[in-house]
Amino acid sequence: MPTELSPIDKAKFVAAKKAVEYVEDGMRVGLGTGSTAAWMVRCLGEMVREEGLRIRGVPTSTRTAELARDVGIEVVSLDQAKWLDITIDGADEFDAELNLIKGGGGALLQEKIVATASDQMIVITDASKEVDTLGAFPLPVEVIPFGWQTTQALIEETLAAMDVMGRSASLRMNGERPFVTDEGNHILDLHLKRIGNPRQMAMILNQMPGVVENGLFIDICDTVVIGYGDGKTQVRDINAGTIEENMLEFVESENLFSDLSD
Known part of the structure:
Protein backbone atom coordinates (compact mmCIF):
# COMPACT_ATOMS: atom_id res chain seq x y z
CA MET A 1 0.00 0.00 0.00
CA GLU A 130 -13.66 21.50 -16.39
CA VAL A 131 -13.68 23.05 -19.88
CA ASP A 132 -15.18 26.12 -21.51
CA THR A 133 -16.40 24.04 -24.45
CA LEU A 134 -16.77 20.28 -24.61
CA GLY A 135 -14.76 18.27 -27.12
CA ALA A 136 -11.10 18.21 -26.18
CA PHE A 137 -11.69 14.73 -24.75
CA PRO A 138 -12.59 12.30 -27.56
CA LEU A 139 -16.35 11.74 -27.65
CA PRO A 140 -17.19 8.02 -27.23
CA VAL A 141 -19.95 6.59 -29.41
CA GLU A 142 -21.10 3.02 -28.78
CA VAL A 143 -21.89 1.17 -32.02
CA ILE A 144 -22.96 -2.37 -32.84
CA PRO A 145 -20.17 -4.51 -34.34
CA PHE A 146 -22.15 -5.29 -37.51
CA GLY A 147 -21.12 -2.77 -40.16
CA TRP A 148 -19.16 -0.60 -37.74
CA GLN A 149 -16.93 0.69 -40.53
CA THR A 150 -20.00 1.85 -42.44
CA THR A 151 -21.27 3.53 -39.27
CA GLN A 152 -17.89 5.22 -38.84
CA ALA A 153 -17.95 6.50 -42.43
CA LEU A 154 -21.49 7.83 -41.94
CA ILE A 155 -20.49 9.62 -38.75
CA GLU A 156 -17.42 11.20 -40.34
CA GLU A 157 -19.48 12.33 -43.33
CA THR A 158 -22.08 13.89 -41.03
CA LEU A 159 -19.40 15.67 -38.99
CA ALA A 160 -18.46 17.70 -42.06
CA ALA A 161 -21.64 19.74 -41.58
CA MET A 162 -21.33 20.08 -37.78
CA ASP A 163 -19.82 22.84 -35.66
CA VAL A 164 -16.66 20.96 -34.68
CA MET A 165 -12.93 21.44 -35.21
CA GLY A 166 -12.01 17.78 -35.84
CA ARG A 167 -13.88 15.21 -37.92
CA SER A 168 -12.06 11.89 -37.48
CA ALA A 169 -13.22 8.77 -35.66
CA SER A 170 -11.16 5.82 -34.47
CA LEU A 171 -12.13 2.38 -33.25
CA ARG A 172 -11.20 1.91 -29.60
CA MET A 173 -8.84 -1.00 -29.17
CA ASN A 174 -7.99 -3.32 -26.29
CA GLY A 175 -4.51 -4.42 -27.22
CA GLU A 176 -4.69 -5.87 -30.71
CA ARG A 177 -8.45 -6.43 -30.61
CA PRO A 178 -11.39 -4.03 -30.63
CA PHE A 179 -12.60 -2.96 -27.20
CA VAL A 180 -15.89 -4.68 -26.34
CA THR A 181 -18.43 -3.11 -23.98
CA ASP A 182 -20.48 -5.02 -21.41
CA GLU A 183 -23.25 -5.16 -24.03
CA GLY A 184 -20.93 -6.67 -26.65
CA ASN A 185 -20.58 -3.50 -28.72
CA HIS A 186 -17.65 -1.44 -30.02
CA ILE A 187 -16.75 2.18 -29.31
CA LEU A 188 -15.79 4.81 -31.84
CA ASP A 189 -13.91 7.75 -30.34
CA LEU A 190 -14.65 11.00 -32.18
CA HIS A 191 -11.74 13.44 -32.20
CA LEU A 192 -13.69 16.69 -32.42
CA LYS A 193 -11.50 19.08 -30.37
CA ARG A 194 -14.49 21.39 -29.87
CA ILE A 195 -18.24 20.71 -29.96
CA GLY A 196 -20.08 23.92 -30.77
CA ASN A 197 -23.58 22.51 -30.20
CA PRO A 198 -23.52 19.46 -27.90
CA ARG A 199 -27.31 19.10 -27.80
CA GLN A 200 -27.55 18.95 -31.60
CA MET A 201 -24.59 16.58 -31.78
CA ALA A 202 -26.18 14.14 -29.32
CA MET A 203 -29.49 14.11 -31.21
CA ILE A 204 -27.94 13.61 -34.64
CA LEU A 205 -25.60 10.82 -33.52
CA ASN A 206 -28.41 8.83 -31.92
CA GLN A 207 -30.47 8.99 -35.13
CA MET A 208 -27.82 7.09 -37.10
CA PRO A 209 -28.33 3.38 -37.81
CA GLY A 210 -25.70 1.37 -35.95
CA VAL A 211 -25.26 3.91 -33.16
CA VAL A 212 -26.40 2.62 -29.78
CA GLU A 213 -25.61 5.67 -27.61
CA ASN A 214 -23.20 8.60 -27.37
CA GLY A 215 -21.19 9.97 -24.47
CA LEU A 216 -22.80 13.41 -24.30
CA PHE A 217 -24.81 13.76 -21.10
CA ILE A 218 -27.03 16.81 -21.64
Whole structure:
Protein backbone atom coordinates (compact mmCIF):
# COMPACT_ATOMS: atom_id res chain seq x y z
CA MET A 1 0.00 0.00 0.00
CA PRO A 2 1.40 3.44 -0.86
CA THR A 3 2.10 5.59 2.18
CA GLU A 4 0.88 8.75 0.43
CA LEU A 5 -1.56 9.42 -2.38
CA SER A 6 -0.74 11.67 -5.30
CA PRO A 7 -2.45 15.09 -5.44
CA ILE A 8 -4.77 13.89 -8.20
CA ASP A 9 -5.83 10.84 -6.18
CA LYS A 10 -6.36 13.04 -3.12
CA ALA A 11 -8.57 15.28 -5.25
CA LYS A 12 -10.60 12.29 -6.42
CA PHE A 13 -10.88 10.97 -2.87
CA VAL A 14 -12.12 14.21 -1.29
CA ALA A 15 -14.66 14.68 -4.11
CA ALA A 16 -15.94 11.16 -3.50
CA LYS A 17 -15.96 11.64 0.27
CA LYS A 18 -18.02 14.83 -0.06
CA ALA A 19 -20.46 13.28 -2.55
CA VAL A 20 -21.34 10.29 -0.35
CA GLU A 21 -22.67 12.75 2.24
CA TYR A 22 -25.74 12.93 -0.01
CA VAL A 23 -26.44 9.22 0.46
CA GLU A 24 -28.96 8.35 3.17
CA ASP A 25 -29.99 5.10 4.80
CA GLY A 26 -32.33 3.03 2.64
CA MET A 27 -31.45 4.73 -0.64
CA ARG A 28 -31.12 3.06 -4.03
CA VAL A 29 -27.82 4.34 -5.40
CA GLY A 30 -26.42 4.28 -8.92
CA LEU A 31 -22.73 3.43 -8.78
CA GLY A 32 -20.61 4.93 -11.55
CA THR A 33 -17.60 3.53 -13.36
CA GLY A 34 -14.03 4.80 -13.52
CA SER A 35 -11.16 5.75 -11.25
CA THR A 36 -12.99 8.57 -9.43
CA ALA A 37 -16.19 6.54 -9.05
CA ALA A 38 -14.12 3.72 -7.56
CA TRP A 39 -13.18 6.03 -4.68
CA MET A 40 -16.88 6.70 -4.14
CA VAL A 41 -17.67 2.98 -4.03
CA ARG A 42 -14.91 2.44 -1.47
CA CYS A 43 -16.22 5.33 0.65
CA LEU A 44 -19.74 3.90 0.58
CA GLY A 45 -18.39 0.47 1.46
CA GLU A 46 -16.64 1.94 4.49
CA MET A 47 -19.93 3.55 5.58
CA VAL A 48 -21.73 0.23 5.16
CA ARG A 49 -19.17 -1.66 7.22
CA GLU A 50 -18.42 0.89 9.93
CA GLU A 51 -21.61 2.96 10.21
CA GLY A 52 -24.25 0.37 9.32
CA LEU A 53 -25.43 2.27 6.26
CA ARG A 54 -28.08 0.25 4.40
CA ILE A 55 -28.24 0.91 0.68
CA ARG A 56 -28.82 -1.00 -2.52
CA GLY A 57 -26.33 -0.23 -5.26
CA VAL A 58 -26.98 -0.43 -9.00
CA PRO A 59 -23.59 -0.64 -10.74
CA THR A 60 -22.95 0.69 -14.23
CA SER A 61 -20.41 -1.95 -15.22
CA THR A 62 -19.23 -5.41 -14.30
CA ARG A 63 -16.05 -4.07 -12.71
CA THR A 64 -18.02 -1.64 -10.53
CA ALA A 65 -20.31 -4.51 -9.50
CA GLU A 66 -17.29 -6.58 -8.47
CA LEU A 67 -15.80 -3.72 -6.44
CA ALA A 68 -19.13 -2.96 -4.76
CA ARG A 69 -19.57 -6.57 -3.67
CA ASP A 70 -15.96 -6.68 -2.46
CA VAL A 71 -16.52 -3.69 -0.14
CA GLY A 72 -19.83 -5.00 1.22
CA ILE A 73 -22.45 -3.08 -0.75
CA GLU A 74 -25.65 -4.95 -1.66
CA VAL A 75 -25.79 -5.05 -5.46
CA VAL A 76 -29.09 -5.21 -7.35
CA SER A 77 -30.06 -4.71 -10.96
CA LEU A 78 -31.85 -1.61 -12.24
CA ASP A 79 -34.88 -3.77 -12.98
CA GLN A 80 -34.93 -4.83 -9.33
CA ALA A 81 -34.49 -1.28 -8.05
CA LYS A 82 -36.89 0.15 -10.68
CA TRP A 83 -35.91 3.76 -9.85
CA LEU A 84 -32.96 5.32 -8.05
CA ASP A 85 -32.71 8.04 -5.45
CA ILE A 86 -29.27 9.16 -6.56
CA THR A 87 -26.45 8.29 -8.95
CA ILE A 88 -22.85 9.27 -8.29
CA ASP A 89 -20.41 9.02 -11.18
CA GLY A 90 -17.33 10.63 -12.67
CA ALA A 91 -16.92 12.52 -15.94
CA ASP A 92 -14.25 13.00 -18.57
CA GLU A 93 -15.28 16.62 -19.18
CA PHE A 94 -17.88 19.05 -17.89
CA ASP A 95 -18.83 22.61 -18.81
CA ALA A 96 -20.44 25.54 -16.99
CA GLU A 97 -23.94 24.15 -17.65
CA LEU A 98 -22.88 20.76 -16.21
CA ASN A 99 -23.13 19.06 -19.58
CA LEU A 100 -20.72 16.14 -19.69
CA ILE A 101 -18.62 13.90 -21.85
CA LYS A 102 -18.51 10.39 -20.39
CA GLY A 103 -17.47 6.99 -21.62
CA GLY A 104 -13.70 7.02 -21.27
CA GLY A 105 -14.06 3.79 -19.32
CA GLY A 106 -16.36 2.28 -21.92
CA ALA A 107 -19.53 2.11 -19.77
CA LEU A 108 -21.41 5.08 -21.23
CA LEU A 109 -24.58 3.17 -22.16
CA GLN A 110 -25.24 1.73 -18.72
CA GLU A 111 -24.08 4.98 -17.12
CA LYS A 112 -26.62 7.03 -19.08
CA ILE A 113 -29.47 4.58 -18.45
CA VAL A 114 -28.77 4.56 -14.71
CA ALA A 115 -28.28 8.34 -14.48
CA THR A 116 -31.55 9.11 -16.25
CA ALA A 117 -33.39 6.65 -13.98
CA SER A 118 -32.36 8.66 -10.91
CA ASP A 119 -33.92 11.54 -9.00
CA GLN A 120 -30.50 13.17 -8.83
CA MET A 121 -27.14 12.76 -10.55
CA ILE A 122 -23.97 13.92 -8.82
CA VAL A 123 -20.70 14.04 -10.72
CA ILE A 124 -17.42 13.75 -8.83
CA THR A 125 -14.31 15.05 -10.52
CA ASP A 126 -11.14 17.08 -10.24
CA ALA A 127 -10.61 20.59 -11.58
CA SER A 128 -8.74 19.41 -14.68
CA LYS A 129 -12.01 18.07 -16.17
CA GLU A 130 -13.66 21.50 -16.39
CA VAL A 131 -13.68 23.05 -19.88
CA ASP A 132 -15.18 26.12 -21.51
CA THR A 133 -16.40 24.04 -24.45
CA LEU A 134 -16.77 20.28 -24.61
CA GLY A 135 -14.76 18.27 -27.12
CA ALA A 136 -11.10 18.21 -26.18
CA PHE A 137 -11.69 14.73 -24.75
CA PRO A 138 -12.59 12.30 -27.56
CA LEU A 139 -16.35 11.74 -27.65
CA PRO A 140 -17.19 8.02 -27.23
CA VAL A 141 -19.95 6.59 -29.41
CA GLU A 142 -21.10 3.02 -28.78
CA VAL A 143 -21.89 1.17 -32.02
CA ILE A 144 -22.96 -2.37 -32.84
CA PRO A 145 -20.17 -4.51 -34.34
CA PHE A 146 -22.15 -5.29 -37.51
CA GLY A 147 -21.12 -2.77 -40.16
CA TRP A 148 -19.16 -0.60 -37.74
CA GLN A 149 -16.93 0.69 -40.53
CA THR A 150 -20.00 1.85 -42.44
CA THR A 151 -21.27 3.53 -39.27
CA GLN A 152 -17.89 5.22 -38.84
CA ALA A 153 -17.95 6.50 -42.43
CA LEU A 154 -21.49 7.83 -41.94
CA ILE A 155 -20.49 9.62 -38.75
CA GLU A 156 -17.42 11.20 -40.34
CA GLU A 157 -19.48 12.33 -43.33
CA THR A 158 -22.08 13.89 -41.03
CA LEU A 159 -19.40 15.67 -38.99
CA ALA A 160 -18.46 17.70 -42.06
CA ALA A 161 -21.64 19.74 -41.58
CA MET A 162 -21.33 20.08 -37.78
CA ASP A 163 -19.82 22.84 -35.66
CA VAL A 164 -16.66 20.96 -34.68
CA MET A 165 -12.93 21.44 -35.21
CA GLY A 166 -12.01 17.78 -35.84
CA ARG A 167 -13.88 15.21 -37.92
CA SER A 168 -12.06 11.89 -37.48
CA ALA A 169 -13.22 8.77 -35.66
CA SER A 170 -11.16 5.82 -34.47
CA LEU A 171 -12.13 2.38 -33.25
CA ARG A 172 -11.20 1.91 -29.60
CA MET A 173 -8.84 -1.00 -29.17
CA ASN A 174 -7.99 -3.32 -26.29
CA GLY A 175 -4.51 -4.42 -27.22
CA GLU A 176 -4.69 -5.87 -30.71
CA ARG A 177 -8.45 -6.43 -30.61
CA PRO A 178 -11.39 -4.03 -30.63
CA PHE A 179 -12.60 -2.96 -27.20
CA VAL A 180 -15.89 -4.68 -26.34
CA THR A 181 -18.43 -3.11 -23.98
CA ASP A 182 -20.48 -5.02 -21.41
CA GLU A 183 -23.25 -5.16 -24.03
CA GLY A 184 -20.93 -6.67 -26.65
CA ASN A 185 -20.58 -3.50 -28.72
CA HIS A 186 -17.65 -1.44 -30.02
CA ILE A 187 -16.75 2.18 -29.31
CA LEU A 188 -15.79 4.81 -31.84
CA ASP A 189 -13.91 7.75 -30.34
CA LEU A 190 -14.65 11.00 -32.18
CA HIS A 191 -11.74 13.44 -32.20
CA LEU A 192 -13.69 16.69 -32.42
CA LYS A 193 -11.50 19.08 -30.37
CA ARG A 194 -14.49 21.39 -29.87
CA ILE A 195 -18.24 20.71 -29.96
CA GLY A 196 -20.08 23.92 -30.77
CA ASN A 197 -23.58 22.51 -30.20
CA PRO A 198 -23.52 19.46 -27.90
CA ARG A 199 -27.31 19.10 -27.80
CA GLN A 200 -27.55 18.95 -31.60
CA MET A 201 -24.59 16.58 -31.78
CA ALA A 202 -26.18 14.14 -29.32
CA MET A 203 -29.49 14.11 -31.21
CA ILE A 204 -27.94 13.61 -34.64
CA LEU A 205 -25.60 10.82 -33.52
CA ASN A 206 -28.41 8.83 -31.92
CA GLN A 207 -30.47 8.99 -35.13
CA MET A 208 -27.82 7.09 -37.10
CA PRO A 209 -28.33 3.38 -37.81
CA GLY A 210 -25.70 1.37 -35.95
CA VAL A 211 -25.26 3.91 -33.16
CA VAL A 212 -26.40 2.62 -29.78
CA GLU A 213 -25.61 5.67 -27.61
CA ASN A 214 -23.20 8.60 -27.37
CA GLY A 215 -21.19 9.97 -24.47
CA LEU A 216 -22.80 13.41 -24.30
CA PHE A 217 -24.81 13.76 -21.10
CA ILE A 218 -27.03 16.81 -21.64
CA ASP A 219 -29.32 18.13 -18.88
CA ILE A 220 -28.70 15.01 -16.76
CA CYS A 221 -26.22 16.17 -14.12
CA ASP A 222 -27.67 18.14 -11.18
CA THR A 223 -24.57 18.68 -9.06
CA VAL A 224 -20.82 18.51 -9.58
CA VAL A 225 -18.38 18.01 -6.72
CA ILE A 226 -14.86 19.14 -7.60
CA GLY A 227 -11.99 17.89 -5.48
CA TYR A 228 -8.56 19.46 -5.02
CA GLY A 229 -5.26 17.99 -3.89
CA ASP A 230 -5.19 20.12 -0.73
CA GLY A 231 -8.49 18.69 0.52
CA LYS A 232 -10.76 21.47 -0.70
CA THR A 233 -14.04 20.64 -2.38
CA GLN A 234 -16.37 22.83 -4.41
CA VAL A 235 -20.00 21.84 -4.87
CA ARG A 236 -21.95 23.40 -7.74
CA ASP A 237 -25.71 22.86 -7.82
CA ILE A 238 -27.10 23.73 -11.27
CA ASN A 239 -30.71 23.77 -10.05
CA ALA A 240 -30.20 25.94 -6.98
CA GLY A 241 -27.54 28.05 -8.68
CA THR A 242 -25.26 27.74 -5.65
CA ILE A 243 -21.53 27.19 -5.16
CA GLU A 244 -20.29 25.85 -1.82
CA GLU A 245 -16.69 25.32 -0.77
CA ASN A 246 -15.45 23.12 2.06
CA MET A 247 -12.18 21.74 3.37
CA LEU A 248 -12.13 18.04 4.19
CA GLU A 249 -9.65 16.58 6.61
CA PHE A 250 -7.63 13.93 4.81
CA VAL A 251 -7.15 10.84 6.95
CA GLU A 252 -5.69 7.76 5.31
CA SER A 253 -7.59 4.54 5.96
CA GLU A 254 -5.95 1.15 5.68
CA ASN A 255 -9.22 -0.41 4.50
CA LEU A 256 -10.14 2.33 2.03
CA PHE A 257 -6.76 2.55 0.31
CA SER A 258 -5.78 -1.10 0.34
CA ASP A 259 -6.80 -1.62 -3.32
CA LEU A 260 -5.78 1.07 -5.76
CA SER A 261 -5.98 -1.02 -8.92
CA ASP A 262 -9.08 0.67 -10.48
